[in-house]
Amino acid sequence: MVGMPYYYxxxxxxxxxxDVLNNGDPPSAPAPRFPGDDRAIHVLNQLRxxxxxxxxxxxxxxxxxxAGPNPTVADRIRAVNRDWFGMQEDPTGAWSPQPPFDPANxxxxxxxxxxxxxxxxxxxxxxxxxxEVALGLEPDQPIEVGASPPRHWPIAMxxxxxxxxxxxxxxxxxxxxxGLVFVVFSTPGNGDPIATTPLxxxxxxxxxxxxxxxxxxxxxxxxxxxxxxxxxxxxxxQGPPPAWVPSSTPGAGGGxxxxxxxxxxxxxxxxxxxxxxxxxxxxxxxAAGRPxxx
Amino acid sequence: xxxxxxxxxxxxxVEQSLGRFFAPREGFNVPAPFAHAxxxxxxxxxxxxxxxxxxxxxxxxxxxxxRREVIVRGATVVxxxxxxxxxxxxxxxxxxxxxxxxxxxxxxxxxAPFDL
Numbered sequence: 001m002v003g004m005p006y007y008y009x010x011x012x013x014x015x016x017x018x019d020v021l022n023n024g025d026p027p028s029a030p031a032p033r034f035p036g037d038d039r040a041i042h043v044l045n046q047l048r049x050x051x052x053x054x055x056x057x058x059x060x061x062x063x064x065x066x067a068g069p070n071p072t073v074a075d076r077i078r079a080v081n082r083d084w085f086g087m088q089e090d091p092t093g094a095w096s097p098q099p100p101f102d103p104a105n106x107x108x109x110x111x112x113x114x115x116x117x118x119x120x121x122x123x124x125x126x127x128x129x130x131x132e133v134a135l136g137l138e139p140d141q142p143i144e145v146g147a148s149p150p151r152h153w154p155i156a157m158x159x160x161x162x163x164x165x166x167x168x169x170x171x172x173x174x175x176x177x178x179g180l181v182f183v184v185f186s187t188p189g190n191g192d193p194i195a196t197t198p199l200x201x202x203x204x205x206x207x208x209x210x211x212x213x214x215x216x217x218x219x220x221x222x223x224x225x226x227x228x229x230x231x232x233x234x235x236x237x238q239g240p241p242p243a244w245v246p247s248s249t250p251g252a253g254g255g256x257x258x259x260x261x262x263x264x265x266x267x268x269x270x271x272x273x274x275x276x277x278x279x280x281x282x283x284x285x286x287a288a289g290r291p292x293x294x
Numbered sequence: 295x296x297x298x299x300x301x302x303x304x305x306x307x308v309e310q311s312l313g314r315f316f317a318p319r320e321g322f323n324v325p326a327p328f329a330h331a332x333x334x335x336x337x338x339x340x341x342x343x344x345x346x347x348x349x350x351x352x353x354x355x356x357x358x359x360x361r362r363e364v365i366v367r368g369a370t371v372v373x374x375x376x377x378x379x380x381x382x383x384x385x386x387x388x389x390x391x392x393x394x395x396x397x398x399x400x401x402x403x404x405x406a407p408f409d410l
Contacts, residue, residue, distance in 0.1 A: 005407045007399075113400030162399035189400020193407035204408055238403060267403075 005195035007162050009283020010230050012068050013060070013076070014157035015290035020059035021131060022154045024291075037152055038145045040131055047128040048140070053095065054124055055080040059292045068281070083190070085120040086110040112166065112188040119166050123185065126168025130155055130183045133172050153179040158230075159283075160186045162194075196238045198276040206279030208286060213274065222277050226287025229277065236271025297333045300340035300379070304370045307381060308346050312366055316348030319363060323347070338375035344368055350394060357394060364393040 004011055020043060023036025046052045059065075060076040070076045074093075081087040086098035086109035098109060101116050109116045132139055136150030143149060153172065169184040200209050210222040222231065278284035305322050323329070325345050334341040346366040351359050368385035404410070 007401065114398065115400075162401050164397035189398070191400060191402070193404040193410060194399075194401040195407050196403045196405050201406070201408060239405075 004278075004281075004283035005193065006198070006232060006278060006283045007194060008158060008160045008232065009278070010156075010158055010285045011283045012065055012280055012290055014159060015280070015285055016059040016062045016065060016292050018155060018157050019289060019292040020057075021127075021134070037135075037149055040135060040152065041143055041145050041147065041149065044128060044131040044135070044137075044143070045145070047124055047131070050124070053077075053081070054085075054120060054127075058127075061294060062292045064290050064293050083111040084123070086116075087120070109166075111190040113191050115165055115188040117166055119187075122166050122168050126170065126183060126185065129168075130170045130181055133170060134181045151179070153181050155181045155183055156228075158182065158184045160184055162187075162189045164188060197236055197271075198232050198234045198274060198278075199236060200276075200279065200282070206282060208277065208284055209279040209282075210277040211274055212276075213272070215274075222275055228285045228287060228289055230283070230285045232276050232278065233273060234276070235269040235273055238267055238269050240267065297335040297340050300335070300372045300374055301333045301342050303379065304340075304342045304344065304372060304381075307370065307383075308344055308368070312346050312348060315350065315352040315354045316346065316364055316366065317351040318346075318348050320347035325367075339371055339373055341369060341371045344370065354394070357396070360394055362394060364390055366390050 021040060023039045043057055046057045047054070055077040058080070060080065061073050065076060066072075070079050078089065081095050082089060087095045088098065089095055097120070107116065108114060109119055112119070129139060131137075132141065134151075134153045134155050135143070136152075137143060163186055166188060167186045169182075169186060171182040171184070173180055173182075199211060199215065200206050210220055212222045214221045280286050280290070308322050309318070323345055325343065328343050334343075344367075346368075348364060348366070350357075350362045350364055353359065366385060367389065368383060370384070371382040373380040373382065
């Protein structure tokens with residue numbers, strides 16, 4: 001879970017978490033029982049146990065994440081516990097919860113900008129509720145490994161950043177005997193830079209990146225042929241307007257015209273509207289997903 | 295132009311500009327550390343550090359009135375070596391945004407994040 005250059009992203013870690021929760025592509029029909037049911041039930045019961053660290057059950061030990069920016073399991077656990085949850089690591093590597101909020105010495109949770117709160121509990125509860133929805137269970141309804149859940153819908157994960165506080169959203173949709181659950185973590189920003197353009201630079205080796213209309217020689221353009229997708233539609237460039245200037249007219253122009261709508265906090269989008277499939281490392285998804293493998 | 299006249303122009307400028315968005319509560323004033331001092335001035339420039347206390351009652355460039363009480367803090371330097379005088383206004387808009395309940399995204403937008 002490192003910063004990516006978009007506001008709305010999935011990326012490798014959440015792809016693996018999808019696989020942990022789904023164990024491949026579970027059948028959406030009520031029967032027959034899917035082998036992945038047991039893993040989903042096991043994860044659900046671990047989420048319901050507050051003594052189990054989330055970072056140990058979300059697939060961070062998958063070797064398919066070793067090529068990313070956090071190449072070891074310890075790196076990935078640290079990124080979640082410290083940067084997302086504000087937990088503290090002692091010299092032995094043991095983790096403790098973040099300290100209570102101290103008005104006399106206010107600090108933010110993890111790397112979230114301008115926000116303090118219980119991110120760990122929000123993530124835990126969101127994933128718990130999402131699994132309950134996916135399995136057709138009522139909130140907190142007990143279920144044991146080996147039982148047959150009423151259903152097993154796949155879960156899709158998205159991270160949306162840049163709002164004042166941390167939320168988890170669960171949206172689901174039944175389509176006949178099938179269905180799909182969407183989970184969106186809508187979080188504060190983490191200070192990482194956002195690209196002012198959805199276009200990847202031409203010299204950046206981004207394997208799955210696609211764009212339409214095609215700008216770069218040799219680019220393939222977007223396709224909806226894969227099983228999964230994650231596209232953004234935006235203008236080519238976003239940026240501030242020209243800086244304000246002093247004014248000779250009292251009450252008009254200069255710094256006393258409020259900045260929203262006319263000043264440095266205004267964003268101006270320009271250029272053509274493009275459709276971009278970001279590379280997975282930039283928050284996109286692989287057409288077949290990224291598996292959880294130990 | 296006298297320093298007193300320049301200071302009055304600054305007061306008018308602030309009240310006219312901000313009064314459209316923030317109905318005056320205590321209105322314009324020069325805050326305590328500078329309240330009893332003469333304007334900061336030389337032969338060509340006069341500077342005034344000021345505050346404006348009001349209630350958000352007008353459409354603030356798309357932000358509908360919140361009825362929140364705000365204090366706008368700023369400083370204005372008037373260049374009266376020319377006619378008409380030129381106003382250089384420095385306002386702590388970030389603080390005003392916070393008072394209105396606006397928040398930042400926490401993600402700085404840059405043109406080339408991959409090069410950082």
